[in-house]
Amino acid sequence: MGRLVGTISRGLRAPIIHQGDDIANFVVDAVLAAAESDNIVLRDRDIVAMTESIVARAQGNYASIDDIAADVKAKFGDNTIGVIFPILSRNRFSVCLKGIAKGAKKIVLMFSYPSDEVGNHFIDYDLLDEKGVNPWSDVLTEAEFTEKFGNPIHVFTGVNYIEYYSELIREQGAEVEVIFANNPTAILKYTDCVLNCDIHTRVRTKKLLRNAGAKIVYGMDEIMSSSINGSGFNENYGLLGSNKATEDTVKLFPRNCKELVDRVQKMLLEKTGKHMEVMVYGDGAFKDPVGKIWELADPVVSPGYTDGLEGTPNEIKLKYLADNDLAGLKGEELNKAVADAIRSKDSDLKGQMITQGTTPRRLTDLIGSLCDLTSGSGDKGTPIILIQGYFDNYIDD
Known part of the structure; x- marks a missing residue:
């Protein structure tokens, strides 16, 4: 087991954006300012996401x-x-x-x-x-x-x-x-x-x-x-x-989002030396069990994302592993066996019992839903989301 903290999702405050503003510079500046303000260490594969609203506003759409x-x-x-x-x-x-x-x-x-x-x-x-x-x-x-x-x-x-x-x-x-x-x-x-x-x-x-x-x-x-x-x-x-x-x-829903996220990714790499993933997000995709409302009123969760966010999670279910294949192990022996299983897992686990109970959804839908829940839809003032550790697993430092 490496770090004791896994995924962190932060809402970043930013000024109100207006039509004609350079949305790429706006987002990059917000990330760098937040990192400096809160002593955040940026890493490769961090995710920077921006709500579709500020993109469309900047575009004047x-x-x-x-x-x-x-x-x-x-x-x-x-x-x-x-x-x-x-x-x-x-x-x-x-x-x-x-x-x-x-x-x-x-x-x-x-x-x-x-x-x-x-x-x-x-x-x-x-x-x-x-x-x-x-x-x-x-x-x-x-x-x-x-x-x-x-x-x-x-x-x-x-x-x-x-x-x-x-x-x-x-x-x-x-x-x-x-x-x-x-x-x-x-x-x-x-x-x-x-x-x-x-x-x-x-x-x-x-x-x-x-x-x-x-x-x-x-x-x-x-x-x-x-x-x-x-x-x-x-x-x-x-x-x-x-x-x-x-x-x-x-x-209206924003346009040319793929070009935007690729530009933001390039700018972040130039300014930080880190290869981060970037996406534009709208509504998350989840259902309220009491109100019965399925949140996704947008045509897609993400109208634009960098290539590293393509695909679905490829994870093994630790609970299944601990209760079945490794049921007789405890302590450090169990930790080592779990780590070995993660290191040796197939690059495509689809259909294998060891994935049972993991979430079979696209990465962009999962991450976009996390972003939507983090930013909210009211007066939080956090239209940009910084997610760290999303692609980590149990053994990463």
Whole structure:
């Protein structure tokens, strides 16, 4: 056994970043200042991560509701638009919906139920059973939904999203009709022009709609995928990953993140002599067991990372090893046997029993989730994360 402290995740405070700031210099300066302030010894394979928010802010990657409306109008014309599977989030969807509505004459808004894609619940599954409703087959009008379930208020925000989203649409001059269904093709009874707003199932949803005869199908990833009148854009994700900036603008997911992290990595090597890994992170990927919310409302956890963060962990389960192969050993003999097992482990342990119980996820998803939990989403003021010892194991000094 080497060092007695393993992984350390630190949130680094930094000034507020503004449009046009050099984000690479901003991040490098913050890391060097924190290291000097707290006597942190930087090492090879330390991880420096920055939240996607400061990257997009520095890039000035913003779009207004007028920009969104112009793109929607160009793609859908005067057709009634089926807007399906929105998530229940004022931060994530309200301004996007304003823009969509401003570019439409009528919207049929189709909610999934009993929850949205990321786990915001209208109602509990138990209530579905009580009312005899099958969410996989039953399509409900707003009146039918209200008759069975009342006017559901979100447990954390206190918002009635049915009323809230409907009013946002009306305020932009569009007509709105609300239905509830989980089969995307249910919308085709109302209109064959569809904007699907789901995040992680968007490819399948588009395929099902097109195969069922939809005339026009776009996803949120295809709205604001190019600049409208000089606006920001994201060629890969469009409006996905956006957040409310003001009442009339959204901050889009950042662009060119691979180029940025490679530049930061090079600058850190030049200034410290250490080869560190660098990533941009958004939402973590984990589920709240009480609120039932699955955090990941971004299209990916990390839109850009250095090559050393590619892959999945290749770890043996020490508990399994100690309870099975080395069950008869104790003390220094056990420590030596564990160390020997770690040194001699295969370069690819996939499928071996000795990995049972380790986390089978991508490194970027694991590390990005750690970063998101470390930085928080409020007023901590730590948009840059320094992680040390993540790639260490039991025997490293």
